[in-house]
Amino acid sequence: MRIATWNVNSITARLPRLLAWLESSGTDVLCIQETKTTAEQFPAAELRELGYESVVNATGRWNGVALVSRVGIDDVTTGLPGGPDYDGIQEPRAISATCGPARVWSVYVPNGREVDHAHFAYKLQWFEALKAAVAADSAGDRPFAVLGDFNVAPTDADVWDPSLFEGATHVTPAERAALAALREAGLSDVVPRPLKYDHPFTYWDYRQLGFPKNRGMRIDLVYGNEAFTKAVTDSYVDREERKGKGASDHAPVVVDLDV
Numbered sequence: 440m441r442i443a444t445w446n447v448n449s450i451t452a453r454l455p456r457l458l459a460w461l462e463s464s465g466t467d468v469l470c471i472q473e474t475k476t477t478a479e480q481f482p483a484a485e486l487r488e489l490g491y492e493s494v495v496n497a498t499g500r501w502n503g504v505a506l507v508s509r510v511g512i513d514d515v516t517t518g519l520p521g522g523p524d525y526d527g528i529q530e531p532r533a534i535s536a537t538c539g540p541a542r543v544w545s546v547y548v549p550n551g552r553e554v555d556h557a558h559f560a561y562k563l564q565w566f567e568a569l570k571a572a573v574a575a576d577s578a579g580d581r582p583f584a585v586l587g588d589f590n591v592a593p594t595d596a597d598v599w600d601p602s603l604f605e606g607a608t609h610v611t612p613a614e615r616a617a618l619a620a621l622r623e624a625g626l627s628d629v630v631p632r633p634l635k636y637d638h639p640f641t642y643w644d645y646r647q648l649g650f651p652k653n654r655g656m657r658i659d660l661v662y663g664n665e666a667f668t669k670a671v672t673d674s675y676v677d678r679e680e681r682k683g684k685g686a687s688d689h690a691p692v693v694v695d696l697d698v
Contacts (some may be wrong), residue, residue: 474503636680
């Protein structure tokens with residue numbers, strides 16, 4: 440079974456690449472983030488033509504997550520149970536379902552913006568709610584994973600130059616402690632192998648030749664329970680999909696399972 444996660448940075452803009460990648464990669468389940476569309480505008484029909492069912496949590500031009508699967512989608516939960524509001528609404532940042540033998544979540548963790556911004560406090564609250572929801576959903580012998588754009592680099596090695604991020608979000612002790620709390624809920628970081636260079640970055644800024652110079656970060660993560668991680672046979676960053684015209688600023692992270 441092949442499961443992947445990909446922040447597409449607008450599914451409308453990325454649709455031709457997404458459909459081609461699904462066909463060529465043999466992915467069974469894809470967790471999508473930053474759809475930047477409404478549920479009504481989500482390309483369910485185009486995905487269905489390729490044999491994929493889809494479920495989506497999206498409300499407009501910001502945020503949005505989805506799950507697409509060719510091995511079934513059952514027991515769908517839309518949104519983050521107990522999740523906090525921001526500006527009076529619960530943003531569309533989580534969706535979960537059982538796809539074949541595995542339970543998976545697609546999440547788009549809040550960015551945080553700046554350390555002294557209200558969005559940063561919201562980010563930490565969101566992580567607390569995620570830990571509680573995951574703890575309730577990941578127990579047992581069923582393979583379980585939460586995949587997506589976590590907007591946190593777990594270690595300094597996951598940032599191309601840590602000195603440039605001092606005092607900024609994505610690398611603070613508080614954010615990394617939130618990731619550690621997820622691990623305490625019985626999950627482990629499935630670290631992919633890079634297809635080039637020595638570290639599996641998953642995001643490169645569009646600006647200042649970030650991708651050609653490999654000025655990246657590893658912020659797209661896969662956190663699985665014991666049943667999931669024991670079944671992993673391979674995991675890699677499909678860096679090739681970050682290349683060329685019309686690419687997202689994130690690359691897919693792919694995980695192969697023997698289940």
